[in-house]
Amino acid sequence: MSVAAIDQRPDLAAIASRITPDSRVLDIGCGDGVLMMALRKKGCDVRGIEIDGTCVERCVSQGLSVVQGDADSDLGDYPDKGFDYAVLSQTLQTASRPDRMLDELLRVGTRAFVSFPNFAHWRTRAALMFGGRMPVTRSIPVSWYETQNIHHVTVHDFRELAREKGATIVRDWYFAGKRPVSRAGANMRAEFAVFELSR
Amino acid sequence: MNAHSQTLTLPGSLPLDGGGELTRVELAFETYGELNADRSNAILLCHALTGDQYVASPHPITGKPGWWERMVGPGKPIDTDRFHIICANVIGSCMGSTGPASEASDGRPYAMRFPVITIRDMVRAHIGLLDMLDIETLHAVVGGSMGGMQALSLAANWPDRARRVLVIASTSRHSAQNIAFHELGRQAIMADPRWQDGSYYGGDGPDNGLAVARMAAHITYLSEEALTGKFGRNLQDREAKSFGFDADFQVESYLRYQGSGFTRRFDANSYLYITRAMDYFDLAEEHGGKLADAFAGTDARFCLVSFDSDWLYPTSESRHVVHALNAAGAAVSFVELSAPHGHDSFLLDVPALDRVIGGFLG
Numbered sequence: 001m002s003v004a005a006i007d008q009r010p011d012l013a014a015i016a017s018r019i020t021p022d023s024r025v026l027d028i029g030c031g032d033g034v035l036m037m038a039l040r041k042k043g044c045d046v047r048g049i050e051i052d053g054t055c056v057e058r059c060v061s062q063g064l065s066v067v068q069g070d071a072d073s074d075l076g077d078y079p080d081k082g083f084d085y086a087v088l089s090q091t092l093q094t095a096s097r098p099d100r101m102l103d104e105l106l107r108v109g110t111r112a113f114v115s116f117p118n119f120a121h122w123r124t125r126a127a128l129m130f131g132g133r134m135p136v137t138r139s140i141p142v143s144w145y146e147t148q149n150i151h152h153v154t155v156h157d158f159r160e161l162a163r164e165k166g167a168t169i170v171r172d173w174y175f176a177g178k179r180p181v182s183r184a185g186a187n188m189r190a191e192f193a194v195f196e197l198s199r
Numbered sequence: 200m201n202a203h204s205q206t207l208t209l210p211g212s213l214p215l216d217g218g219g220e221l222t223r224v225e226l227a228f229e230t231y232g233e234l235n236a237d238r239s240n241a242i243l244l245c246h247a248l249t250g251d252q253y254v255a256s257p258h259p260i261t262g263k264p265g266w267w268e269r270m271v272g273p274g275k276p277i278d279t280d281r282f283h284i285i286c287a288n289v290i291g292s293c294m295g296s297t298g299p300a301s302e303a304s305d306g307r308p309y310a311m312r313f314p315v316i317t318i319r320d321m322v323r324a325h326i327g328l329l330d331m332l333d334i335e336t337l338h339a340v341v342g343g344s345m346g347g348m349q350a351l352s353l354a355a356n357w358p359d360r361a362r363r364v365l366v367i368a369s370t371s372r373h374s375a376q377n378i379a380f381h382e383l384g385r386q387a388i389m390a391d392p393r394w395q396d397g398s399y400y401g402g403d404g405p406d407n408g409l410a411v412a413r414m415a416a417h418i419t420y421l422s423e424e425a426l427t428g429k430f431g432r433n434l435q436d437r438e439a440k441s442f443g444f445d446a447d448f449q450v451e452s453y454l455r456y457q458g459s460g461f462t463r464r465f466d467a468n469s470y471l472y473i474t475r476a477m478d479y480f481d482l483a484e485e486h487g488g489k490l491a492d493a494f495a496g497t498d499a500r501f502c503l504v505s506f507d508s509d510w511l512y513p514t515s516e517s518r519h520v521v522h523a524l525n526a527a528g529a530a531v532s533f534v535e536l537s538a539p540h541g542h543d544s545f546l547l548d549v550p551a552l553d554r555v556i557g558g559f560l561g
Contacts, residue, residue, distance in 0.1 A: 053537065067533040
């Protein structure tokens with residue numbers, strides 16, 4: 001995995017930039033371990049959870065501590081506030097109960113980061129409105145019948161969920177491709193959103 | 200590769216979990232690769248039930264290659280160019296370490312006078328050996344199956360002695376099914392008239408019983424898919440069924456061969472004692488009933504690996520340990536690898552296992 005890999009993921013780069021060195025971090029849905037590698041360089045004690053065995057094997061063979069498991073069921077094993085940060089990147093929309101997962105994130109981590117593809121991006125809206133079909137776009141690349149995204153969410157929806165859960169949005173970032181997008185109009189213009197939360 | 204064979208006698212006596220102690224405990228072990236100047240590159244490999252210290256050197260009785268030759272050697276995942284590998288025959292076994300076939304203080308074999316030992320007793324002896332070798336902290340302790348139990352026991356009871364703990368196809372406790380298969384093996388040995396309450400040394404041993412025990416155990420080490428793929432319903436050296444009780448089927452012939460081959464290299468009483476030690480193994484029970492407490496405060500890094508076709512120590516057993524390690528806040532990795540061979544996958548050609556082991560050992 002190249003050092004540059006994290007540059008291809010602006011959501012992860014934003015998260016990495018906010019995590020202070022030497023922190024304890026749980027990366028839920030850590031994939032190939034791109035964020036974990038970047039955080040390890042900052043001296044962080046990083047643990048990962050990943051459902052895909054091939055990804056886990058790749059992480060472990062690079063010396064990362066990753067457990068093959070399902071975030072839906074396995075987060076309960078982790079102690080309260082066992083981590084300074086809990087990171088959930090591009091995974092919330094695959095959870096069976098995103099609301100409960102957000103609770104779990106804020107239980108195991110003092111701070112939480114959540115990133116997800118924004119279903120209210122104009123391209124998605126256009127695909128549905130004019131195409132009349134479930135969108136297959138740059139940020140949502142898999143057809144409805146094989147996607148793991150079972151709970152599509154928008155920027156507005158997530159803000160509302162955070163409010164209901166009593167979580168404070170400490171910071172937020174929005175991206176179209178790799179380009180940052182301002183908060184104003186983000187629900188229309190952002191393909192991806194990243195939130196930093198505390199409770 | 201340069202293997203170095205040695206036998207050392209532990210000083211003093213070895214206290215045992217069952218009460219009592221063993222004196223004049225001998226440990227036979229092999230080493231591979233050089234110990235570095237600050238004695239920090241040692242890896243303790245723990246062998247399985249019927250394994251021994253001949254990890255990567257020919258077996259002195261069978262002449263067969265070492266049991267983990269594919270994993271241990273120069274440039275291999277457990278790299279003898281970088282690490283000093285130690286593998287000791289467990290106490291209770293029969294390849295040079297003190298066991299039921301060894302002489303007791305009266306000059307006669309212990310036989311059934313040998314005390315019932317536990318996995319922790321085996322590890323206590325390993326720790327005694329590390330003390331003698333002046334190795335304070337291991338780079339890693341590594342084991343599959345019963346070797347994995349020893350690795351877990353070492354991590355739980357001597358947490359400062361290993362920086363990494365690698366547990367493959369193993370468990371933190373023996374299940375009812377595990378105990379049941381072992382009891383079948385033990386009863387086969389004890390039902391053999393040549394067993395003679397264990398006092399068969401100097402004459403013919405209970406080879407028939409031991410062979411049956413091995414045959415039953417061997418079935419548990421393989422997946423149904425592996426047995427079907429290897430043998431199916433193929434007949435052995437014949438065109439038609441014999442309508443008798445010869446080994447008509449290839450699978451029968453194979454098991455008989457495995458059984459009889461085993462009796463040439465293994466002591467029946469050792470089989471009784473070691474299977475008992477495994478049945479008694481319950482790491483949570485040793486630590487007040489809560490597995491997470493066994494690992495409280497550990498600084499070691501753990502890696503657990505299971506195989507999807509292993510029904511002897513299935514993935515759920517590894518997950519059980521992983522959950523406890525997470526609850527204890529330990530640094531743990533876990534992966535279930537896909538391999539068709541069943542429990543024996545950890546000994547066979549599974550390239551993903553090589554990558555995981557190499558990466559974890561760093």
